[in-house]
Amino acid sequence: MSFTLSRRQFLLSGTAALAAGALGTLPSWAQSANLRLIFWGGQARADRTYGVVDLFTKDHSDVSIDGEFLGWADYWPKVATQTAGGNQPDIIQMDYRYIGEYARRGSLASLDSFVGNGLDVSSFDEDQLRNGTIDGKLIGVSLGVAAGATVINTKVLDDAGIDIDPMRWTYDDLLTQGPKVSQKTNGATAMAPDGSGIELLFENWLRQKGKALYADGQPAFAPEDVTEWFELWAELRDAKAIISPDEQAIDTGQLETAPLVRGKSAMNFTTSNQLVAYQTLVPDPLGIGIFPATAPDSKGGHYRNSSQYFALSSTSAAPEKAVEFINFFVNSPEAAAILGVERGVPASSAMRDAVAPTLDERSQMVVKYIADLGEIAGDVPPTPPASAGEVEVALKTKSQEVAFGAQSPADAGPAFYDQVIESLGRAS
Template identity: 60%
Template sequence: MRIDRRQFMMGSAALAASLGVSPAFAQQAMLRLIFWGGQPRADRTYGVTDLYTEANPDVSIDGEFLGWEDYWTKLATQTAGGNAPDICQMDYRYIVEYARRNTLVPLDEYVGGVLDLSNFDEDQIDGGRIDGSLYGISLGSNAGSTLYNATALSNAGIEIDPMSMTYPELLEAGARFAEAQDGMKLLSDGSGVELLLENWLRQKGKALYTAEGEPAFEASDLIEWFQLWNELRAADACVSAEVQAADVGPAQTSVLTTGQAATAFKTSNQLVAFQEINEDNIDIAIYPKISEDSTGGHYRKPSMFFSVTSSSQDPEAAAHFINFFVNDIEAGRILGVERGIPADSEVRQAIAPELDEKSRAALEFVANLGELAGPLPPPPPPAAGEIEKALITKSQEVAFGMQSPEDAGQAFFDEVNSILERGSVN
């Protein structure tokens, strides 16, 4: 039989209480924390938990991190079983679903008390509100971005303007890059990247979802999207379906890190993590524009949140830790901008002069989007996570030649509507 440290301490505390003994740890707040990310994020996170427990010896924090896909599977299983960790990392596309199922604790009662948001950007606070209640505390702001291997592009004689590159330019440059680089392609396959599709739709004056949670695009848009990526594949501008299928999420398995592509469509806060595990110079650019005169489809969003789950036995202690995580300047120095630009203005101002080159580049990228950045879209519907997975599957079917763009575009549009209708019934 296996018993973890938290179970042991809880059992010991109960035994001590039954014997009339009050050891110090019997009064401890024991918090569990779960988040997605790689080792660099874990190192920064645990650096902050150590800093917090040193200042608050009556609190212990057990942390766990997983890759993106495994994270949501485990969190869903733990939530369904009623044993979710006290604090979970939450994404903008999933927070509505978890909040409306009453699996997260509203944090409004702690604001102004153990949770100080007085120096937070208002849009970062609003991003964590669902149906008028605050369920998520932003861990930073970011924007969609193209991370690219500047060393490989330079060696191939390819120049891009990181703040104005277009899909037509990348299509033309792809063949030249492939000829100059043995086995490396210019682009990763972005046809299954939801944020990239959303950016492309926004440039066309459309969106993924309306405020009511309905599709804000047509089947014809999806057909055009899949056709674009078929054209990029045909031009030898992006990796093959087989190569892209092995890119399962973590930075370590990305085609950018494995040297199979010179670009990856990510978010700005990931620049730091990618540079830490790549010897070549990794730089940052916008998502491609559909034409030179496009204003772009970017926006600044909460990169992720910390939320308190309904399973927590001490939500106030959890809120107190979150407050430290986002507001303490020393914690901010440890975290840097790996999770995005700090939402607290004092933390942001304190750490900005101390940032390394790539952290400053990520900060400046978000700050200097200008007219390329539009308003934050409404929170996605509860079924958005399922739709994102469906997009990945459908994009792979097109890439492998199992479906034409025409058939796939219509089929995916029908599936989106089916998922949303099913979600509204639930």
């Protein structure tokens, strides 16, 4: 699903659909710069983003900003198509899987010349600047600090008599206690979704085993690791600790289709900043915890990453104005109050201080979760190689083949590994 809203459309209508159909953008003669912005996310993120757009354009009458947002699965094909067609938006929300690839292809501009000259990163955490630096150039401005996390419907677990420590729970807990949710709900709800196709979860599991997804542009795991991963989820599936393949297939990557939102699972494996968005869609109280651990005291699986970045298109006709908006987005206390921690805990210490008094209970949970990771967290991995996005899609596809019985874990492990080798080789 795709929505495109200009600032004027957002202001004059209570719903995106009505505004898009009823209004156009302001006349071109009234604007000296008409910027385009694209990002992934749901309606809650869009509302916050367009709220900041409103603040910015209110004091910058010479700028209009047309925004477009899509779900994760639709977003990257759209960005790729626009890039190939020479029609990139000025400001592009980027993910760590893709930012290196787009930067090295010359699609994203270096921001170094703007630092101290329109872009203030003086209060940014050093690791957040490092995360957005590709080949020695600052390419992406971090929009928040986040980490892999499990969002939990605490009421469903309580009703099923499940008591787990959200910062120490394990795959064994999921296997032994998971069936209780299915039994309590007569099969209507499972404890967790099927995480076998989630790259971030797979990477977390590998890191707990002392391995990684990539090293020097090559896979840092073996075919037998993938087989073991698929076998783990097959055991959970057989125990009815996770949802069925049919239910998992409905999840398209948009929040509205997530099993947690549809009431089909008591959990969702995601990133910490998504707790806020999920709570807007789920009536029951939600909590947050780590991804399942391989053992209660396991460390190193998680890491504090940049949830996403704003990057500047190398073809932008108004780069100074685009950077001015990005700077406002990450450094204005008024913007921080609107954004909260939906995109992650602010990367700027000054903005963290500014937003802290405004946070609601769920937002405070996110901040506390990032702090509580403590020694559980390891180092941020290097920027993934080109085709990392392709590998992410391949894992999801292969996991579905295993879940539906089209391929055994023993065959799927080597098959997926070969796909990774082929994808990385093609990209290099």
